[in-house]
Amino acid sequence: xxxxxxxxxxxxxxxxxxxxxxxxxxxxxxxxxxxxxxxxxxxxxxxxxxxxxxxxxxxxxxxxxxxxxxxxxxxx
Amino acid sequence: xxxxxxxxxxxxxxxxxxxxxxxxxxxxxxxxxxxxxxxxxxxxxxxxxxxxxxxxxxxxxxxxxxxxxxxxxxxxxxxxxxxxxxxxxxxxxxxxxxxxxxxxx
Numbered sequence: 475x476x477x478x479x480x481x482x483x484x485x486x487x488x489x490x491x492x493x494x495x496x497x498x499x500x501x502x503x504x505x506x507x508x509x510x511x512x513x514x515x516x517x518x519x520x521x522x523x524x525x526x527x528x529x530x531x532x533x534x535x536x537x538x539x540x541x542x543x544x545x546x547x548x549x550x
Numbered sequence: 551x552x553x554x555x556x557x558x559x560x561x562x563x564x565x566x567x568x569x570x571x572x573x574x575x576x577x578x579x580x581x582x583x584x585x586x587x588x589x590x591x592x593x594x595x596x597x598x599x600x601x602x603x604x605x606x607x608x609x610x611x612x613x614x615x616x617x618x619x620x621x622x623x624x625x626x627x628x629x630x631x632x633x634x635x636x637x638x639x640x641x642x643x644x645x646x647x648x649x650x651x652x653x654x655x
Contacts, residue, residue: 521631521639522629522630522631522635525631525634525635526616526617529617529618529619534618536618536619537612537618537619537620538618542581544633544634545634546634546638
């Protein structure tokens with residue numbers, strides 16, 4: 475089942491309140507997105523840990539309802 | 551053999567081990583293809599393991615790495631990341647440096 479952009483943003487914000495989030499729907503199908511997420515929580519974390527924080531915020535949807543979310547993370 | 555042991559064996563026996571959908575010659579997913587292309591471009595020898603052939607492995611590797619997506623790249627037993635991280639590390643030269651530092655290139 476596709477996941478709309480607003481829903482993805484909401485989930486990320488719940489776990490990472492200071493996140494600045496930009497999401498693009500790459501194919502216009504609510505299923506292939508690219509996201510840039512910036513947060514202070516990422517400072518001093520390596521890329522794997524940063525991406526894991528975002529994946530965890532999506533509560534198991536990544537790789538299931540959400541097929542493709544290409545991710546760029548940065549500290550603030 | 552337990553799936554955890556299978557994965558441990560695979561990442562210990564292969565310096566560069568890519569868990570992917572499809573095979574290096576015939577990737578079945580754009581993200582797996584992207585990482586395969588990067589590894590081929592850097593001209594390193596790697597083992598591609600097709601998770602589509604084994605549902606236990608497909609789920610098992612996600613739990614093993616605590617990472618929800620495939621592909622997943624391991625270098626010398628260490629989890630490096632998925633497609634986005636590998637791409638980023640390729641573009642900024644970090645990936646090549648790891649291969650050089652570990653004498654894999």
